[in-house]
Amino acid sequence: MNKHGPLLENLAWQGISRRSFLKYCATLASLMALPPTAGRAMAEALVHAPRPSVIWLPFQECTGCTESITRSHSPSIEGLIFDSISLDYQETLMAAAGHQAEEVLHKTVSENAGKFLLIIDGSVATGLDGAYSCIAGRSNLDLLREVGPKAAAIVAVGSCAAYGGIPKAKPNPTGAVAVSDIIKDKPIVNIPGCPPIPVVMTGVLAHYLTFGSLPELDRLGRPRAFFGETIHDRCYRRPFYDQGKFAKSFDDEGARKGWCLFELGCKGPVTYNACAHVKWNHGTSFPIESGHGCIGCSEPDFWDAGGFYKALSMPADPLKLVAGAAVAGAAVGVAVSIANRARKGAAKAAHETATLADLEK
Amino acid sequence: MNELQFLTWVRGPGLDIALSIFLLGVIWRLVEIYTLGRKPDLAVPRSRPGASGWHTMLRRSLPPPGMVKRSPVSYIGGYIFHVGLAIIVFLFIPHIKLIEGLTGLSWPGLPSQVIDAVTVVTLAAMVVVLVDRINKPVKRYLSTFEDYFTWTLTFLPVLTGYLAVQHLFLPYTTLLALHILSAELLLVFLPFTKLFHAFTAWGSRWFNGDINAKRGVPV
Numbered sequence: 196m197n198k199h200g201p202l203l204e205n206l207a208w209q210g211i212s213r214r215s216f217l218k219y220c221a222t223l224a225s226l227m228a229l230p231p232t233a234g235r236a237m238a239e240a241l242v243h244a245p246r247p248s249v250i251w252l253p254f255q256e257c258t259g260c261t262e263s264i265t266r267s268h269s270p271s272i273e274g275l276i277f278d279s280i281s282l283d284y285q286e287t288l289m290a291a292a293g294h295q296a297e298e299v300l301h302k303t304v305s306e307n308a309g310k311f312l313l314i315i316d317g318s319v320a321t322g323l324d325g326a327y328s329c330i331a332g333r334s335n336l337d338l339l340r341e342v343g344p345k346a347a348a349i350v351a352v353g354s355c356a357a358y359g360g361i362p363k364a365k366p367n368p369t370g371a372v373a374v375s376d377i378i379k380d381k382p383i384v385n386i387p388g389c390p391p392i393p394v395v396m397t398g399v400l401a402h403y404l405t406f407g408s409l410p411e412l413d414r415l416g417r418p419r420a421f422f423g424e425t426i427h428d429r430c431y432r433r434p435f436y437d438q439g440k441f442a443k444s445f446d447d448e449g450a451r452k453g454w455c456l457f458e459l460g461c462k463g464p465v466t467y468n469a470c471a472h473v474k475w476n477h478g479t480s481f482p483i484e485s486g487h488g489c490i491g492c493s494e495p496d497f498w499d500a501g502g503f504y505k506a507l508s509m510p511a512d513p514l515k516l517v518a519g520a521a522v523a524g525a526a527v528g529v530a531v532s533i534a535n536r537a538r539k540g541a542a543k544a545a546h547e548t549a550t551l552a553d554l555e556k
Numbered sequence: 557m558n559e560l561q562f563l564t565w566v567r568g569p570g571l572d573i574a575l576s577i578f579l580l581g582v583i584w585r586l587v588e589i590y591t592l593g594r595k596p597d598l599a600v601p602r603s604r605p606g607a608s609g610w611h612t613m614l615r616r617s618l619p620p621p622g623m624v625k626r627s628p629v630s631y632i633g634g635y636i637f638h639v640g641l642a643i644i645v646f647l648f649i650p651h652i653k654l655i656e657g658l659t660g661l662s663w664p665g666l667p668s669q670v671i672d673a674v675t676v677v678t679l680a681a682m683v684v685v686l687v688d689r690i691n692k693p694v695k696r697y698l699s700t701f702e703d704y705f706t707w708t709l710t711f712l713p714v715l716t717g718y719l720a721v722q723h724l725f726l727p728y729t730t731l732l733a734l735h736i737l738s739a740e741l742l743l744v745f746l747p748f749t750k751l752f753h754a755f756t757a758w759g760s761r762w763f764n765g766d767i768n769a770k771r772g773v774p775v
Contacts, residue, residue, distance in 0.1 A: 415558075425728055437668040439649040456655060465563065465729040494729075495558045501567055507732075508653040511568035521574030521583055528587025536593060 216242075223401050226394065226473060227410065227420035240405040248303055248311040249406070251285040252333040252342065255328045255332025255362045255371055256317025263390035280400065281313075286330075297331045300308040304342055312403065313346035315339070315374050318355040318362045322370030336377065337344045343378040348409055350384045351375065352396060354492060357385035357416070364498035375416060384409050385416035389492035392473055395421045413467075415495065421473070426463035426481075426489045429471035432456065450486060460504035468493040565734040568739065574740035575658075579749025582755060589756065602772030611775045612760055612765025633685040640678030644671060644714065668721070675718045682711050706751050712738035 220241065221234035229237075251262070263442050264480035265288070282288070283303040284296070291299055303311065317335070320327035327336030343349060351374040362371035375383050386396050399418055402410045410418040427433060435441070435455040442449035442456055455461070463471075470481040483489060488504075491497040501511030557565070624631045645651055649665035656662040666674075686707055716738050720731035728768045746752060765775060 279742065370672060381671040427728075428723070439665050440651075457650075465732065467727070491560075494560050496560055496564075498559050500564045506653055506657070507567075508650040509567075509657040510571050511564050512572065514572045514575060514658075516572050517579060520580040524580035524583030525587060525737065527580070528584040528591070530586045532591035535588070535591075539593075 199487070219310055220401075223394075223398055226469075227398055227418070228404065228423075229321070229420075233235075233405075237401060237405045241401065246281045247347075248281045248283050248307040249301065249314060250283055250303055250311055250342065251314040251316070251344075252335075252338065253286055253330075253355065254315060254317030254339070255320050255369065256353065256355055258287055258316075260316040260390040261285070264352075264393045264396060274550055280404075283311075294331075300342075303347055308345045310347050311345075312400075313342060313349045314352055315349060315356045316352045318359045318371035319374060319377055320369040321377075322352040322368070327369035339374065339377055343374075343381060346381060348384070348403070349378060350386060350396070350399060350418075351372060352386050354387045354389045354495075354497065357387040358495035360389065363496070382409050382417055384418060385414060387415075387417060387422075387493040387495075388468060389497075391493070392421070392469055392475065394530055395469060395472055417467070417493075421469040422467045422493070424467065426466045426468055426471045426483070427461075430463055430483055431471070432483060445486065456483060456486075456488035457508075458506045459488050460490075460502065460506055462491030462497070462500065462503075462507065463489040464507060466491040466494055466497075559727060559729040559733060563672055563729055563736070566733050566736040570737065570740055574743045578743040578747060582752075585747055586755065589759075597770065599770075600691060600772040603769055603774045606769065606774060608769030608774045609762035609764075609766035612688070612732055612768070613761045615765075615775060616761045629688040630686060631679045633688065636681035637678050637685060640674050640681065641710070641714070643674045644678060644717070647671065672718070672721065675714060675721075677717065679711070679714055682707070682714070686711075706749050708753065709738075709742045709745055709749075 213440070217234070217238050220238040221231075224231070224234035224237055227233075248387075251261075284300045286296065288298070289296060317328070319325070319335050319339055321336055322449030326337045330338065351357045355371070356374050358374075359367075359371050359373045362369055373385075375385070384399055386399060388395070395418070398421065399410060402408075402418075410420060413422060414421050415422075416494055427436070430436075432453060432455045436457055440449060440452075440454040441458040442454045443458060444450065445459065450456075457464075461483065463483065468488070471483070474484075475479045491500060491505045494500070501509075505511070619631045643666070644664075646655075647666045648671045649668070652662060652665045689699055689703070689707075713735060716731055716735035719725060720728055720735050723731075725731070726734075742751070746754065769775070
């Protein structure tokens with residue numbers, strides 16, 4: 196396999212027919228709400244695309260994002276695109292280790308400066324000058340500051356890289372921040388999720404290979420094509436929400452009938468992601484279909500959003516002041532009342548009886 | 557602060573603060589009003605008050621004869637938006653869930669589509685009532701800053717709630733947070749403005765009916 200050759204050769208080499216490749220491109224184009232002609236354009240571009248060098252840096256992460264992407268991988272065509280870019284550095288997947296791996300990294304960065312795509316998963320620890328997370332004796336922070344400015348673009352994969360994620364959850368002991376908090380002058384695509392949907396990632400890569408640019412992003416740097424709607428809007432259980440039919444526990448009649456999980460803490464209404472229509476595991480299902488509410492994992496700071504099992508309509512924190520306020524209210528009421536009575540009493544005491552003579556004055 | 561943090565704040569500390577001020581204000585004012593004290597009424601009642609107080613609570617909720625024709629916007633618009641508000645606040649399922657979460661009390665709600673329709677009608681009625689207030693010279697003369705302020709406080713939660721449910725203009729998360737915030741502002745100001753009539757209207761009607769009967773005008 197020619198490592199930097201065009202995709203078509205690799206497709207043939209891996210036994211993928213042109214038909215299934217075109218089908219894949221058409222699906223991807225429609226998923227991303229691109230016009231129908233984009234599928235063909237995408238196919239043309241991908242077939243002739245020289246495979247760009249991709250560096251995948253793992254920072255403060257759990258490898259869940261890599262796991263997610265490899266899971267969908269082996270038989271699926273999106274995996275091929277992934278195979279067919281030149282993934283030059285990915286600690287989990289690469290054979291090299293130790294000094295060899297580091298050599299590859301630095302060689303790739305210097306040979307492809309300004310051209311490679313940088314994928315990052317994991318947040319960036321900034322506490323103690325980044326000492327909380329190091330690779331080969333160098334902090335992630337240091338590495339990002341060196342490699343980031345040389346990339347053509349950065350893809351922040353997963354909620355940690357995109358928004359700080361779980362490491363940034365209170366009290367954030369490592370001073371975790373998002374990639375975009377450190378690198379300000381490069382195009383950054385955020386693909387949040389814990390983990391993100393594999394096809395969303397390959398979709399962004401395909402868009403980049405086809406059009407040479409990043410897809411349209413929203414305010415939070417997410418591709419609009421996948422993060423334009425909430426889970427709630429596209430949820431197949433939405434009619435039950437509108438009818439007021441809710442599961443009250445994970446094992447009651449409502450749960451068995453597949454009613455809405457809002458009361459069990461589903462964060463679908465405030466979560467922008469493609470789970471409900473793109474789904475997981477080759478379109479098999481998504482969490483709500485398995486009977487569990489959305490935990491909002493692709494939203495910034497989802498970990499500190501008031502509890503996974505607390506309905507959105509419930510107070511996020513216990514009400515601490517209310518009882519004291521009620522007592523204070525009663526106390527103020529009584530105090531004002533006593534003052535009012537005292538004033539009344541004083542007015543009565545000060546009252547002078549008017550005589551007829553007074554009136555005739 | 558991002559939108560989810562904003563939402564978490566209004567659902568957490570914001571709600572705590574707003575409910576506390578609301579409760580403090582309501583209890584304060586109710587205690588103050590009911591302990592004002594009146595001199596013992598030594599006069600022999602001209603007639604037995606009977607149920608005059610209760611009747612008056614009902615009668616003053618109905619328009620006096622001829623008034624609907626004379627002032628249709630005030631009466632019809634007023635009815636529509638008061639009933640609409642009650643339906644929206646107490647029969648929209650997420651609201652019931654909040655009340656259940658706070659107090660443990662719960663009752664059946666209406667389907668979202670019905671609430672949607674009621675909300676549109678309520679918003680329209682509120683706008684009409686406001687326009688009427690501005691257009692009619694007498695009403696305009698009688699209106700103070702407080703009237704417009706309390707109208708805004710009441711209108712905003714309904715509007716933002718509708719926009720949130722319909723996903724208009726802003727992301728749902730932001731709108732939901734704004735909706736909750738606007739409801740919290742309403743709670744904060746309710747005890748200290750004329751919106752307090754929600755608590756005092758019925759009691760004062762009962763008192764007026766009762767005292768009028770004692771003075772010889774039973775109903």
